[in-house]
Amino acid sequence: MRAVLCHAWGDIDDLRLEEAPSPALPEGSDGWVRIRVHASGVNFADTLLIRGEYQEKPPFPFSPGMEVAGIVAEVSPGVEGIREGERVLAMLEAGGGYAEEAIARASDVTPIPDAMDWAVAASFPVVYATSHLALSHRARLQPGEVLLVHGASGGVGLTAVEVGKALGATVIATASSPEKLAVAHAHGADHLVNYATEDIRERVLEIAGGVDVVYDPVGGEAFAASLRSINPGGRILVIGFASGSIPQIPANHLLVKDAAVLGLSLGQLRNHRPEVVQQAMRELLAWHAEGRLRPLVSQVLPLEDYAEALRLLRDRRSTGKVVLRVHE
Numbered sequence: 001m002r003a004v005l006c007h008a009w010g011d012i013d014d015l016r017l018e019e020a021p022s023p024a025l026p027e028g029s030d031g032w033v034r035i036r037v038h039a040s041g042v043n044f045a046d047t048l049l050i051r052g053e054y055q056e057k058p059p060f061p062f063s064p065g066m067e068v069a070g071i072v073a074e075v076s077p078g079v080e081g082i083r084e085g086e087r088v089l090a091m092l093e094a095g096g097g098y099a100e101e102a103i104a105r106a107s108d109v110t111p112i113p114d115a116m117d118w119a120v121a122a123s124f125p126v127v128y129a130t131s132h133l134a135l136s137h138r139a140r141l142q143p144g145e146v147l148l149v150h151g152a153s154g155g156v157g158l159t160a161v162e163v164g165k166a167l168g169a170t171v172i173a174t175a176s177s178p179e180k181l182a183v184a185h186a187h188g189a190d191h192l193v194n195y196a197t198e199d200i201r202e203r204v205l206e207i208a209g210g211v212d213v214v215y216d217p218v219g220g221e222a223f224a225a226s227l228r229s230i231n232p233g234g235r236i237l238v239i240g241f242a243s244g245s246i247p248q249i250p251a252n253h254l255l256v257k258d259a260a261v262l263g264l265s266l267g268q269l270r271n272h273r274p275e276v277v278q279q280a281m282r283e284l285l286a287w288h289a290e291g292r293l294r295p296l297v298s299q300v301l302p303l304e305d306y307a308e309a310l311r312l313l314r315d316r317r318s319t320g321k322v323v324l325r326v327h328e
């Protein structure tokens with residue numbers, strides 16, 4: 001099969017598209033699935049993984065790519081509810097997705113309806129599961145609460161806008177340009193803040209007087225402003241650090257604000273509470289079938305253009321999701 005491979009920690013230009021052996025199901029272990037990949041979702045974390053800056057460090061050589069959609073080619077013993085030949089989406093164990101075949105734990109594989117396009121299915125699991133689990137399971141977002149979403153036109157950010165609206169919140173979206181804010185608005189954001197030109201706290205106070213829940217995949221200045229904008233009893237969700245700056249949290253601010261900072265790791269939840277993640281995926285696919293979620297795949301590139309796909313995210317040029325087309 002063809003696969004994009006990382007042979008040593010480095011940058012996008014160090015990756016190579018090569019012939020590689022198909023991944024085998026782990027010997028002696030139950031519960032795995034091999035998938036013929038039709039499309040592979042691109043995540044910001046892929047840019048960190050290849051540099052050795054992600055929490056997971058797979059052995060070399062490995063392929064980046066944390067989510068795929070395709071057809072089940074093989075199932076190991078003990079797998080129930082997933083059949084060979086079935087259309088599925090899957091989250092992968094730290095990589096393996098920029099390839100013609102990938103393996104996934106059965107608990108991370110979900111059948112998809114015939115009507116769901118490959119690119120949409122490949123773009124779906126990581127971002128929607130992260131936002132749904134963060135907002136519902138972790139922050140317990142309530143109808144009528146005010147939700148502030150940073151980086152709201154990006155992969156996870158845009159899904160947080162949609163899931164926040166589906167849960168009945170008023171959503172304030174931040175992004176770095178009018179074009180990106182227009183994307184967040186088109187996906188349901190009620191209020192828009194350009195954090196490249198406007199002061200987040202000032203605008204939040206003007207719009208809503210404060211926020212109840214913050215969804216933060218950006219970190220740095222955005223996190224600091226969130227802490228100054230949070231209502232008593234508020235919750236700040238730490239999702240990621242796309243800005244490259246990991247905030248340090250003054251505990252006294254949490255005390256006086258009666259506020260909580262909550263981490264959410266989709267990877268940890270998949271390991272420790274797979275049933276919670278599966279329930280979230282079922283609910284999200286039902287919402288999608290009802291038309292309540294409108295995934296934005298802004299670009300679909302052929303597998304050979306993996307470097308451009310990664311650069312779009314690294315250089316802050318993408319909105320929604322970028323997807324690689326692997327098999328037609």
Ligand SMILES: NC(=O)c1ccc[n+]([C@@H]2O[C@H](COP(=O)([O-])OP(=O)(O)OC[C@H]3O[C@@H](n4cnc5c(N)ncnc54)[C@H](OP(=O)(O)O)[C@@H]3O)[C@@H](O)[C@H]2O)c1
Nearest residue numbers: 044151154155156175176217239240241242243264265266
């Ligand atoms: N906790 C979890 O389980 C989990 C799951 C998925 C993703 N994540 C994390 O969430 C973050 C976003 O991931 P993603 O896949 O959604 O990425 P993405 O599609 O590239 O979106 C990131 C957004 O961050 C903003 N940003 C601010 N400063 C940036 C910078 N210096 N470089 C790039 N973007 C910057 C950009 O919007 P503006 O230009 O509008 O600022 C961009 O839209 C990453 O840190 C990722 O690791 C965490």
